Amino acid sequence: MSASQEFFRDRKAQAVFKHEILARYPVVFAAKAGLGRPVVFLDGYAGRGEYEDGTEGSPVLLSKHAERVDSFRTVTGIYVERNKADYLKLKEVMAKRGRPQDYVRGGDFRDLLPEILTIARGAALFAFLDPFGTALDRDQLVAQLLNGRGHAPTEVLLHVSISTVARMGGLLRKRRQEGKPLSPADQKTVDHANRFLGGTWWQKHFEPVTDATDERRATEAALAVAAEYQAGIRRDAHCMSLSMPIRHKPNQLPKYLLVLFTRHQDGLWWFADAVGKAGREWEGAWRGAELRQAKQRAEKNDEDALFSAEQLLPEPDSFDIDEYVKQNRASWERIIGQNIRRVLDLEGSFVLAQRLDEVYARVFGAASYVHVRAAVKSLHEQQVVQNTGKGNYFFREPIIPIRPTQATA
Numbered sequence: 022m023s024a025s026q027e028f029f030r031d032r033k034a035q036a037v038f039k040h041e042i043l044a045r046y047p048v049v050f051a052a053k054a055g056l057g058r059p060v061v062f063l064d065g066y067a068g069r070g071e072y073e074d075g076t077e078g079s080p081v082l083l084s085k086h087a088e089r090v091d092s093f094r095t096v097t098g099i100y101v102e103r104n105k106a107d108y109l110k111l112k113e114v115m116a117k118r119g120r121p122q123d124y125v126r127g128g129d130f131r132d133l134l135p136e137i138l139t140i141a142r143g144a145a146l147f148a149f150l151d152p153f154g155t156a157l158d159r160d161q162l163v164a165q166l167l168n169g170r171g172h173a174p175t176e177v178l179l180h181v182s183i184s185t186v187a188r189m190g191g192l193l194r195k196r197r198q199e200g201k202p203l204s205p206a207d208q209k210t211v212d213h214a215n216r217f218l219g220g221t222w223w224q225k226h227f228e229p230v231t232d233a234t235d236e237r238r239a240t241e242a243a244l245a246v247a248a249e250y251q252a253g254i255r256r257d258a259h260c261m262s263l264s265m266p267i268r269h270k271p272n273q274l275p276k277y278l279l280v281l282f283t284r285h286q287d288g289l290w291w292f293a294d295a296v297g298k299a300g301r302e303w304e305g306a307w308r309g310a311e312l313r314q315a316k317q318r319a320e321k322n323d324e325d326a327l328f329s330a331e332q333l334l335p336e337p338d339s340f341d342i343d344e345y346v347k348q349n350r351a352s353w354e355r356i357i358g359q360n361i362r363r364v365l366d367l368e369g370s371f372v373l374a375q376r377l378d379e380v381y382a383r384v385f386g387a388a389s390y391v392h393v394r395a396a397v398k399s400l401h402e403q404q405v406v407q408n409t410g411k412g413n414y415f416f417r418e419p420i421i422p423i424r425p426t427q428a429t430a
């Protein structure tokens with residue numbers, strides 16, 4: 022079975038995370054960045070459009086959510102797929118489930134990018150880049166997509182595959198230890214990674230990884246590569262970024278990062294909010310997958326049993342998001358309050374939207390902006406900060422401590 026056939030057979034919890042972000046963030050982008058100009062949603066690695074069971078893939082989701090803003094924004098969707106069979110399927114799916122104004126293109130995204138940028142000229146562009154493995158060459162990402170569009174708002178949501186980069190590190194270790202050149206296929210994979218990451222600088226991160234079975238160290242090296250990569254893009258494209266590690270389930274090593282590159286602090290703020298809401302859906306998805314597996318195991322073992330363990334297990338789809346939020350809200354708000362106090366103590370006054378890593382520390386991918394607002398309100402009631410947490414733009418205003426902090430005393 023090819024990677025693509027395997028991928029589109031059934032949707033894994035990791036895919037739920039990205040799709041739930043796509044169900045929320047692009048709409049906010051269209052509403053904010055599309056004021057007074059058209060909007061383009063671009064899916065550069067679109068896939069087949071839907072899974073075998075009919076679950077919506079990213080192009081269908083983007084198209085569906087474009088419709089939500091149709092009454093006040095003009096949104097065009099552009100969907101690109103390189104694999105011939107997947108492209109034909111995508112065309113068929115989008116003919117049924119897409120919108121007439123959308124473009125569906127077959128071919129390599131790298132080659133089609135100049136044509137796409139002509140279509141998107143002057144529009145606010147939200148680009149979702151979600152390949153298997155490594156994505157667009159760094160040169161193209163920076164020069165054409167992020168820097169090549171003048172003042173038109175441009176945001177890129179990039180899938181950075183940590184497992185692919187970690188695997189690549191394994192190839193390099195093998196080459197080092199065996200003293201033999203890589204096979205042509207492996208060399209091609211490494212060359213692709215060099216183009217994606219912009220040179221061979223990343224390879225030094227894997228020098229300490231010497232053991233083929235050391236998945237944790239390889240993943241840590243890959244995460245360090247991803248952090249340096251993001252810092253480089255931020256510097257060269259004069260933008261900001263925020264990244265969410267996506268795992269199969271909690272406490273596991275991340276499989277990939279979803280990184281938003283934007284020049285607007287509001288983009289980061291609303292992205293963090295969408296990530297929190299998507300995280301709750303992911304919570305339900307991985308728990309449901311575990312229960313389904315447990316039921317299948319129990320069903321097998323139950324064949325000769327008088328009472329069925331399978332029947333005693335909760336239903337896989339019984340996860341209640343509202344209940345989950347209700348149970349966790351107070352602790353999320355307390356943690357965010359502590360996070361805000363920590364930044365105030367260390368550095369004094371700061372703007373929430375500019376310090377999202379710290380503000381959402383330990384609750385990123387679970388809490389959302391309402392919990393940050395509640396934390397600020399609570400700090401105000403405790404006479405820690407002057408800010409009341411009220412108003413639409415409380416996240417843009419500096420948080421001002423009532424008493425001098427360690428940083429200001």
Ligand SMILES: C[S@@+](CC[C@H](N)C(=O)[O-])C[C@H]1O[C@@H](n2cnc3c(N)ncnc32)[C@H](O)[C@@H]1O
Pocket residue numbers: 025028065066067068069070077078079080101102103104107128129130131151152153
């Ligand atoms: C992970 S799948 C996309 C899944 C899709 N974004 C979703 O969430 O439903 C990646 C797709 O990118 C396609 N692809 C890989 N390299 C490409 C390229 N250079 N240009 C366009 N498509 C490409 C693959 O054939 C595959 O269908």
